[in-house]
Amino acid sequence: MLAIRNLNKRYGRFQAVSDLNLDISEGEIFGFVGPNGAGKTTTMKIICGLLRATSGEITLDGTDIIQNSKSIKEKIGYMPDFFGVYDDLKVSEYLEFYASIYNIKGQERKRITDDLLELVDLNSKREAYVDSLSRGMKQRLCLARSLVHNPRLLVLDEPASGMDPRARFEMKEILKNLKGMGKTIIISSHILSELAELCTSIGIIDQGRMVISGSNAEIMQQVYNKKVVKLKVTARLDDAVLILKEYPFVDKLVIGENTIQAGFKGGDGEMSRVLSGLISRGIPVVSFAQMDGNLEDVFMKVTRGEEEQWA
């Protein structure tokens, strides 16, 4: 549905997004995870036509988003990370304003407003002035606003940031509802576990680069296994795989042409046992190294603070 090819964004000389590639298919909930300043907001704004990419191409259902910005914008609903509301407008008027932009009138407008207020649980506040709402309510209202034109793709930039645990929980319930409705969603967070139960796939971005992306299960395993070893052999790849599988603490293998990536639950001791095991059985290992610290760094960053959060 959404395809991003070699996306680059520079602010002056600062490279905020580098060669980003991403494919999101219909119905997918994609978690966009990365520490602050990684380039999540930048990428999302470019998708929504609020920022011009330095280079690269983005298509939605095969249509270029810049060339057809008006029709694309009818298909995308965007919720920014920071936003304001108009004072002097009531909650229902606020939604009606955005609905009127999409030519939604009369009975239909009323029905959509009602449905959305129901969805985000703001029915009781419909006559309240928008700026009198709490932060969590404003965030829910903003989410409802991004849904007025029934977009197929939702781009939500840290929708739960700055909320207290209760508001966060409510937001999650709403997002699960949207998932049930079959929306395609891109949702960002700087905390990986926050998205764990919601997303079908996850991409981790750091310093403008997509470090890793894949299905939820794959990413979670790689991240929480902490150690990933990449080994290279000159022959007998299949035997090496069989030997690795004998060790209970080796739980995931990604097999390449003559390389294997192995996920480890254990520590250095286990790693050396595996290496000597391979060599003693005659496997021609040419390299055996823990995968680049970069990835681990990112994992540390995006998993930091989880204990406090979920304690």
Next chain:
Amino acid sequence: MGINPVLLKELKVRMRGWRAAGIIALYLLVLTAVAVFIIYTVFTDPYTSSIDPQVSIGAYTGLAIIQFILIMFIVPALTAGAISGEREKQTLDLVLCTKLRPISIITGKLFASTSQTLLLIIASFPIFSMVFLFGGISIKEITQLFGFYMVTAVTIGSIGIFFSTHLKRTTASTVLTYGTLAFLAFGTIFIGVFYIRIFYQWDYEKFLPLLYSNPLAGFSSLLAEQFGYYGGINSFLGLSAGLGRNSNAVKAISPWLGNIIFDAVLSAVLLALSAARINPVRKGIFGFLRSGRRRKKASGN
């Protein structure tokens, strides 16, 4: 497409509560005070008789001038925060990410402030109608006058919106809007006077194109053309007013017409530039300049 949604929303918000009513009340109060003052002065003047059309022309002129000055002061306040205010409140992205075109956002804002001005002008009509009592003024003059007000209001509004899209802060935008108005109203005259004084050039015609940009010149020439040299016009900016009837200048169009044409062109250009400025994905030199400026304010998230 129907009515511009931004216009509708702006009107709803602006007309809500006591503020809009307060502005109208204050506005009418000032105008009424002026009207009463003028009529009182004229009636107590032993040299004019009370049935003289001079009375109504004098009152009309006084009211017209005061109303013009009020418009020049009010419209910048109504427009200079149009876009910068949305930026400050972080609501601009929420409109830009919809399918609304940038030019619709700009015109929605402009017409909202113009409508508010129109409301003030219409509300002033009963006060103006007092001058009918004394004769000498026809509906034609009033229509011309109000038409000129509207053109001026749209132009000043476009200037306000232009600065409000190009500057980050509403205060800066407000200052520059009033500054630009001051330049158009007085700066151009200064330039003309300097030109005449320093170079001993007395050919007014060369000076005339510059005056087309001057709203006061256009306005006073309109009044002068309506009633000739009467009504105290020649003491108020007699220089420019005189030009409307200056025999050397008749070849050129009168300043008020020139002013209207100038206003139309200026507004169109400023509105187009404003729309381009808020379009986040436009190409070209403006986009380049903007990304350079953004870099300076680089901040997290």
